[in-house]
Amino acid sequence: MCLGNSNSRDRELVVSDGDGWISTPSIDHDPLESIGTVVSLTRNRELYAHGDPAAHLYKMISGAVRTCKYFSDGRRQIGAFYLAGDVFGLQMDIAHTLSAEAINSSRVLVIPRPALMALAERDNDVALRLWSLTTRELRRTHDHVLLLMKTAPERVASFLLAIAERVGTSSSVDLPMPRRDIADYLGLTMETVSRTLSDLQAAGTIKLPRSQRIVFSNRTALERLKS
Amino acid sequence: MCLGNSNSRDRELVVSDGDGWISTPSIDHDPLESIGTVVSLTRNRELYAHGDPAAHLYKMISGAVRTCKYFSDGRRQIGAFYLAGDVFGLQMDIAHTLSAEAINSSRVLVIPRPALMALAERDNDVALRLWSLTTRELRRTHDHVLLLMKTAPERVASFLLAIAERVGTSSSVDLPMPRRDIADYLGLTMETVSRTLSDLQAAGTIKLPRSQRIVFSNRTALERLKS
DNA sequence: CGTACCATTGACGACGGTCAAAAAACGTGG
DNA sequence: CCACGTTTTTTGACCGTCGTCAATGGTACG
Secondary structure, eight states, rough: OOTTTOOGGEEGGGGGGOOOSSOOOTTTTOOOOOOOOEEEETTTTTEOOOTSSSOOOEEEEEEEEEEEEEEETTTTTEEEEETTOOOOOOOOOOOOEEEEESSEEEEEEEEEEEHHHHHHHHHHHHHHHHHHHHHHHHHHHHHHHHTSSOOHHHHHHHHHHHHHHSSSSSEEEEEEOOOHHHHHHHHHHHHHHHHHHHHHHTSEEOOSSTTTTTSSOHHHHHHTTOO | OTTTTTTTTGGEEGOOOOOOOOOOTTOOOGGGGGGEEEEEEEEEEEEEESBBOOOEEEEEEEEEEEEEEOOOTSOOEEEEETTTTTTTTOOOSSSSSSSEEESSSEEEEEEHHHHHHHHHOOOOOHHHHHHHHHHHHHHHHHHHHHTTTTTHHHHHHHHHHHHHHSSSEEEEEEEESHHHHHHHTTTTTTTHHHHHHHHHOOOOOOEESSTEEESSSHHHHHHHHHH
């Protein structure tokens, strides 16, 4: 199901949303944002499940969402993390191949696919923009593939730097997701991720004041580890 | 560089090509094919290198191409295999993130990006089709990510079935690529791939009359292995 | 303050990598 | 068509990385 039990308080017209997430309301105002609805999600709330009809496109306003696939034996693979500003649900499949869940309290702009497609057929810029968004997604997924062939320390180092580039600074980052999510994204176990972070701390490469907070005390060493 | 030392004999206008590769020259004739040039590639010939400007889109006519990335320590990751009919080079990046090489003698339709973009801006159907092609690529790359978190036997089994779906029959397949390429695609070593295939043969799941030919003697067991 | 949940650490084992050699397959020229 | 050299594939022995299982420690929240 999709957004089934979200009550009316969770939904509001995007135009009535006033906390400044609209990127550039001026000249090149994003047409995607004129046909969507804002939805609030609580931690671990499922946005859509594997197999659901792909009826919407999503744009993150705040918080974090993971897409993932559960295997019969309980293993889970995380396909991607989406943070403020990211657009997802771009696959034109009939049904979603992964499910999407909120990692923590999040707000998402939900854009109905039919309205979007109608817009794309009228407005060539929209069609090209959808293509552009999809190629960005493709590039990230390619990077994910490259990540998965590396060693554990390389994966962790690459991940920290990549996440820092999106939500952190050059000297630190607050990880929006727990260890388990990082592990399932990197194709490792929670224990290996934890051990690797401890090793990096012991080597003086990072500091871990809190488990979610990473301080880069030797960024060069991290970059080198990336391989 | 890109197709640098291919001589004029290697290039010919697509309209002059007469061996019937044009998919449907009738009602919905693919507009992509009206602005391209056919190029012949020999084994291991590089089509474009990592970092080259992404100036073209490519459509496989015959043969097989791999996209890959070389790491400083000699490791190599293969991003995808492209076989007859496949379109690649869809990333809208300034530069290619992977290189592309012919696995064996191949013929490729080369479509200049500027002409393509001009067409996409005029013809909305073309823009939407490019999007559709990109989402297909995205789906395959997602599947690749899922593949890379499995165990070695699972990866090999999944690979065999996936390739058979594209170029083989339900009972056999002739692998267009050597073991080394399969290994670098699956994130394993050549030895592990070879050993796994030998194990599958010993278990009666497959037969290997020649190293490139796989006969599925127990397809059910293979499907089950896929996990 | 107690109770979950999450993260860390330890001990151990298995899967897959590495190094090395043998065997097959392939291509080339006599 | 066969002999030869090269490349690819297979097989073997051994080792390291990472997964598994289990216990402990930390943190958030009621």
